[in-house]
Amino acid sequence: MRTLHVYDFDTVIDRKRTNSVKWDFCTCCDGADQMLPMWVADMDFQSPPEVMEAVLRVAGHGVYGYSEMPSGYYDAIVSWLDTRHRWSVQPGSLSYSPGVITGMNVAIQTFTAPGDRIILQSPVYPPFLASIRNNGRQVVNNQLVLRDGRYEMDFDALEEQIDDRTRMLLLCSPHNPVGRVWTRAELERLADIVQRHDLLVFADEIHGDLVFPGFHHTPFASLSPEISARTITGVAPSKTFNIAGLKASVIITENTRMRHAFDQAQERVFGLYTANVFAIAAAEAAYRYGGPWLDQALPYLAANVEYVQQRLARDIPQVSAVQPEGTFLMWLNFSKLGLSQAALRETIFCGAQVGLNDGTSFGEGGDGHMRINIGCPRAMVEEGVSRIAAVL
Ligand SMILES: Cc1ncc(COP(=O)(O)O)c(C=O)c1O
Known part of the structure; x- marks a missing residue:
């Protein structure tokens, strides 16, 4: 009988100083030295072991x-x-x-x-x-x-x-x-x-x-x-x-x-x-x-989505997210806050020090929105949502 390899998506891997666009080149807020980047669409997991080999x-x-x-x-x-x-x-x-x-x-x-x-x-x-x-x-x-x-x-x-x-x-x-x-x-x-x-x-x-x-x-x-x-x-x-x-x-x-x-x-x-x-x-x-790795990554990502939805409902009900059916991205709607996009950027990027993608960069229909990348260990998702909750 083959034993099932369990992949680790929970370990936080330090990506700073690796020339990562997401981690080393985030320009969301000048001087924000504790920025948690949840923007560029790559994940913070190691690739399948066969790929690394x-x-x-x-x-x-x-x-x-x-x-x-x-x-x-x-x-x-x-x-x-x-x-x-x-x-x-x-x-x-x-x-x-x-x-x-x-x-x-x-x-x-x-x-x-x-x-x-x-x-x-x-x-x-x-x-x-x-x-x-x-x-x-x-x-x-x-x-x-x-x-x-x-x-x-x-x-x-x-x-x-x-x-x-x-x-x-x-x-x-x-x-x-x-x-x-x-x-x-x-x-x-x-x-x-x-x-x-x-x-x-x-x-x-x-x-x-x-x-x-x-x-x-x-x-x-x-x-x-x-x-x-x-x-x-x-x-x-x-x-x-x-x-x-x-x-x-x-x-x-x-x-x-x-x-x-x-x-x-x-x-x-x-x-x-x-x-x-x-x-x-x-x-x-x-x-x-890589199939078996992906088959474990997907439920992990789905659970991250679920976590964000629960935290929004419980702690930040004025912010909502459409339920994603795929991708590791979530489209957050902040419009109930009544903030200008500039004020929203200032609040999230500089206040919460969470790096998201500004909704307006996605064209019409993006005003009042931001995109969050949940392709990361659960602990980072928890930290990101907590930081946002703390400033709203
Ligand atoms: C829809 C979509 N297309 C293309 C890309 C980038 O793909 P590539 O690096 O292969 O150009 C991305 C990356 O975020 C994406 O989300």
Whole structure:
């Protein structure tokens, strides 16, 4: 009989002075020397032991020359998508990208023209907006609506917003920051719209593995061959196994003509061919062996969410959070406090010395909100909520 390995998510690991964006570069409040950072979306856990071993093996070799992805790397990704998401893709549909957002930018440049209109659904991860604007395309905001405490897509508005110049929709699935894991029915309704209006979709599914019990992530491209033919999908082991710093994202384009165009643009314009030597080994090990680790991380994260909800209800009832169905992020609503956003920032960042993401950075619908990252040991979540409770 195999014994179950129990992973440790409780130990607080000191990440200070490791060049961590979250811990060493938080600029939320000048002079706040006791800042507890709960912002940037990485977790404070060690990665699965197999991932650490893979990285150490590469490190110990001492020669870090140019590297290429072996077939085992592709096989591990394909097998993961198949077993976890019932999405069967060919290894040839995969392209390397250092980041999903890099892939999004390449897709925008390759498949749309300056001045074209691209849809996003705010509040949403800030680089969505930047990727459209920085490439000289026009932003169309199909803002999410809050119905009965749950964010939903506004399909009626979407139909009206699409015109002849609209080319692409940036889908965030699961959605950061509101934590929705879009149902198959919702995605099918969206698919019907993008098909009728001949839109391309960039599906950012970086949080697709981080789904809580009772919810199910459906890869958008898996809905039908017709939808797959117009979809470019970004996935990554970075959030799932906490290896964002290794830059090992994957772009999946099943439409062969589009994949060639994507790969060509990436290589010609950006000189991007292959991953770094650590990323290759870590990504393969993560997808091949990391499942049991993830299966224990998810209930831990769900319990962190539950803890925050209970503390809000008990100690800070004027602050609420929509219930996330996935991700390790929670979208906190402070609007009942009646504070300006500047006063809210001052209160949370400088008063409580807790580093959160300012809601307004997620676009329209973000006012009065902040995003908290609960991908950390319970003790840190307790400390963060207690600090916030103490200043409100
Ligand atoms: C929805 C979403 N997409 C993309 C990223 C960043 O991905 P990458 O580092 O692969 O560009 C994040 C990180 O927080 C995210 O939340």
